[in-house]
Each structure stands twice: as C-alpha cells, then as structure tokens.
Amino acid sequence: MTVSIKAVNDLGRHVGPLRAELEEAVREVIASGWFVLGRQVTAFEDAFAAYCGTEFCVSVANGTDALELALKALGISSGERVATVANAGMYSTTAILAAGARPVYADIDPKTLLIDPESLYAVLAQQRPAALIVTHLYGRMVDMPMIVEMARAHDVPVIEDCAQAHGALLAGRRSGAWGDLGCFSFYPTKNLGALGDGGAVVTASVALAERLRGLRQYGWGSKYRADLPGGRNSRLDELQAALLARMLPYLDGWNARRRAIAVAYSAGIIHPRVRSSASGGEDYVAHLYVVRCDGREALRTFLAEAGIPSEVHYPLPDYRQLSLAGVVDGVELGATDLACNEVLTLPCFPEMTDEEVAAIIERVNAWRVQCCL
DSSP states (O other): OOOOOSSSSOHHHHHGGGHHHHHHHHHHHHHHTOOBSSHHHHHHHHHHHHHHTOSEEEEESOHHHHHHHHHHHTTOOTTOEEEEOSSSTTHHHHHHHHTTOEEEEOOBOTTTSSBOHHHHHHHHHHHOOSEEEEEOGGGBOOOHHHHHHHHHHTTOOEEEEOTTOTTOEETTEETTSSSSEEEEEOOTTSSSOOSSOOEEEEESOHHHHHHHHHHTBTTEEETTEEOSTTOOBOOOBHHHHHHHHHHGGGHHHHHHHHHHHHHHHHHHOOBTTEEOOOOOSTTBOOSSEEEEETTHHHHHHHHHTTTOOOBOSOSSOGGGSGGGTTTSOSOOOHHHHHHHHHEEEEOOOTTOOHHHHHHHHHHHHHHHHHHTO
C-alpha cells in the first residue's frame, strides 16, 4: 500500500471534518465585535477548568508563556534554581530563563523517557530548587503521586508541563490537576490544538489564578495600574478560544483513537533495533508515537523512500544547545544523551486509517532486510 501522509501530524485531515463548525465559530466572534478577553475566552476557560478537574483556568498566548507566568505567579526570583528535564525540546528551559531563574536538570528513566525519580531526588536534596517543572512527554504522564510526595517533602512547588498530555488520566485525576499549577499549549499539533498559538494555566488556587490574570496583562491589578512585577501581554484571543471550545468535546475521542494507533504500532513492530515503551493505559494519550532506534537516520531514509514522514523529538539535550553555552555548563546525563541520539517519531494522529498504520508497521519491519541480515 502507498502511504499518503504529509506529516507525523496531518493537520489538514484533522481539521477538515470540522470546517463548517469552526467557520461558524469564527462568524460568531466577528459578529460580536469583541476580540480580546471577552465571553469566548471566559467560556473556554470555564469549560477547560471543568474538563481538567481544577477550579480555575487562565488562558495565555502560548504554552511557553504559560510555564514562564506560572513560575512568576509562584514568586520565583532571579537566580533561583528550577528543576526540570533536558530531553523535551527546550520549552521548560526557555521559560525558566525568561523568568530569570536557572535550570537544573534531572536525568530521565530510559524505559519511560520521563523524569527519573532517583535522579530527581538527588537534585532536590543537593540543588535545593525553588520549583519543579514536571514534563508529561509524548502524551505519557509522570508518576505524579510519587513525584508530588517527593517534592512536598522538600517543600518544592510543582508545575506540570501538560503541553503534550491534554486529557491524560492517572488514578482518576487528569494531567494538570496534580501540581500547584498545570500548563498547557494549544499549538496546532497538540491533542487539543488551536488554529494558531495559545496556552493556559490551570490551578486550584484562588491566589495563583488572580496573580496569573494580572501577569498575562502587563501586571495590572486594575486597569492601567501595573501592581505585579514581571507582567506582559500574553492573552488568548477570542477567535482561538471559540475554536478551542468547539473542539474540546472531541478530545476524548481523538485521544482514544491516538491510543489505539499506538497500541497497534507496539503490537505490530517487531524489530531487534526498534524499541518502544508506549503505554496503552489512560495515562497515555499518544501525542507522539516515539520509538528508540539504533541507526535512526538509516531508518528515516528507508521510511521516506516509501513516502512515510518521521521526525525527531528531540535531537539535542537542552544543556547541549549552543544558546546555553556559558549558561549551563558541565552537565552530563547519560540516559538523556542516549535517548536524544535514538528517538524517532512515527505518524500518529486520529484520522489515520488502519490500513495506513499497517503499512507503516510493515515498512518498519521490512527494514530488517536492510540492516540486520
């Protein structure tokens, strides 16, 4: 079978079936004459907070702003340390630096590619960070009961980076509802994606929600009075809020289909040099289907020859980025370095057909002839 997939997330196929519904939402916003911080934003914030099982949702311009403003809402000050991982594309590191803080890194568990509890314990005990950003990478949730207990024992507030885990569920609680704050991106490729940029922070804290509302709008305590330091212009617009509200009811169904595709991949790919640790449980929403591969570039070329796209999420640890030279030095994390050299992302989006999934599995398994015989 010929595979005709444009990208690992084919947005045209994803949004196309909703075109009429989304166009109606746009017309409604245009007719209202109100385009920033209006009733569409309020309605979406209420709906998303309820979906996540939290009291409050404060929308912002994008997911990186969500992390930065969450740090500022906690009162993280210049030069303080914030613990995170380094295999997640620089997003948490960028936010930490923007907040004036310093990133300190825990290694990852090579089986899950998520933060390693033993490494984190050492960071908490030795580095004494002022906050912890926990990343639910590729749609898989970190073991939050264990991590929250560990952080609480060290009196460290927890921020969940849920940009890749909308709707993931662990022990009856969704991603974002475990930490002091949960941060989301609505970039178009996310499990719940806008038709542009967007983000949000969810929390159960009245005080943190109030600070976030001020920080997203210049630090205003009241109109034109900037009472909070560190404020900026970071607002979700009415158009994106209206579109997200229309798509939110579809999220659980989309996640179920993503998970089914991931389960099919895991069952079907049988190759000595291609390994996956994807989960089939509700704590995994298959934002990305990522395998580890010896000879990654050779497999990418083999797939591309059959019209199958792939990506690398992510090829370089944060501490090895050129922009951090002189800022973060001397970090050596073995599991993180090895994972960044091996990870490979296969197509995974809800509109994929079973036939397309089967064709990709067949192609990956056929690489055995090229590399192993």
